Amino acid sequence: MSEAVVACCQLEIVLGDPDANRATAAAAVRAAAGRGAHIVVLPELASSGYAFTDQREARRFAESTNGPTVRSWAALAAELDIVVVGGFCEQGADGRLHNSAVLADCSGVRAIHRKAHLWDREKLLFAPGDRPPPVVSTAFGRLAMMVCYDLEFPEYVRQVAVAGAELLCAPTNWPAFPRPDDERPMEVVRVQALAATNRIFIAACDRAREERGAQWVGASVVVDPDGWPLAGPLDGPVAGVALASCRLGLARDKRLTERNDVLADRRPELYRLPAVARASAITPPDALSTSP
């Protein structure tokens, strides 16, 4: 089984300086490729920065899917014969803004994903995506892509496993929250659980450099299908790389035991989930209990 070297480049991103951010990203991609990386993941909104004051400011740094950022990453992918995944601020043909990510390989852009679950003030800036996460076959394996808060919806992540993804690439900007001293960031715990639950690899690339008071976890990580970190989590919001060699084909084997398989053991007929209104106060429905 062939090995794919996967790198998460945890970059220092400068809000509102796309030229500098593209240069930073290009240097990091080249350095990772120099260390053997076949698949390089960059952070969410890696060209623009994150903490926009309002939509007007975000729009100044928005680009089309044929803009300078996507062209730059696609050119790097072609030149280095690798896959590059990274987040950028997209302006769609209809003028709406999206928190998007691109996956490019030697043949060019393979997929664009518009973040489908928006975090906090992103709801004031961006239109959410309305598609399942993309899953594409590349020379190095079958790759899926989503962005940050998308990872907090296991129903969404499940789909990429069902679609045969071996590695889920996730640009993130994980906002820092307090946590107990001896605990891993919950973002990493979730990624571990998602990887093990679906028996896939996950590469989550976080970022560095405070923006307008927003600080980041800085915990980029590459996790295997057992849920164990192969590289990272990095130790905080400074520039760094989490790089690991991954036998991605292992993710095609969903068996846990002779009789268990994480996908085939699902009971979809039992997963009846009504839509939920904004639910800060839940009104309990009728009990679902079996009468004894």
Place this chain on the structure above:
Amino acid sequence: MSEAVVACCQLEIVLGDPDANRATAAAAVRAAAGRGAHIVVLPELASSGYAFTDQREARRFAESTNGPTVRSWAALAAELDIVVVGGFCEQGADGRLHNSAVLADCSGVRAIHRKAHLWDREKLLFAPGDRPPPVVSTAFGRLAMMVCYDLEFPEYVRQVAVAGAELLCAPTNWPAFPRPDDERPMEVVRVQALAATNRIFIAACDRAREERGAQWVGASVVVDPDGWPLAGPLDGPVAGVALASCRLGLARDKRLTERNDVLADRRPELYRLPAVARASAITPPDALSTSP
């Protein structure tokens, strides 16, 4: 907001000695109640043991939902005015065996749950449940129940949050697998992620005492809606108690930020999941990618 004291009693269970196991459980339930517990969770198959050779042997220790084990736990719940949740080997009216759990309070049996996702050789012994997990309102909070491998299906766990559960009680027999020295058991990592993803409390009660070569993780744990352990994980398969005071009402608040809510932010229209055949080798379907 009132506090409920939740205890997981990690018991030494003796295969095929239900009288001894009921006595062990009763002593543990009384001891936990003596320490203030309002809700006591016992392991999976706590009356019978787990490692049956075949269905014939399992049947010898199977009981109805009005058998001595359920009656014993319901009597304890009534006498001590607490909730007791525990697993037992059920023989249904149609003669089929189930890996079941009961939730009893002062009024008697409130719910029976038949494990819906069967682990390994359980498939040779038991018929799987065919219901969503029960969720019932009690004097101490709104409680859900499932058994062990059920926890590895986040779609199934999601339902109890949607149904307003504050605490998910999960009897388990977690089989031990090798893991990196410095890592928590993946079973605990999953429980942490499930709790945080749904903003619910989870009490998972594991067990002790090797059976026919089967060893257990022994990592009983009570986790809060941020995903952090309040008690446990216990440190291996020996008898012990994980006991914590829980403000269960916190689980009714699903907000993460002013604009985020873990249930309302779901995008069910994007979670299109086909059934999956036994999938040890996945045939990739068409790519789900958005064309750029």
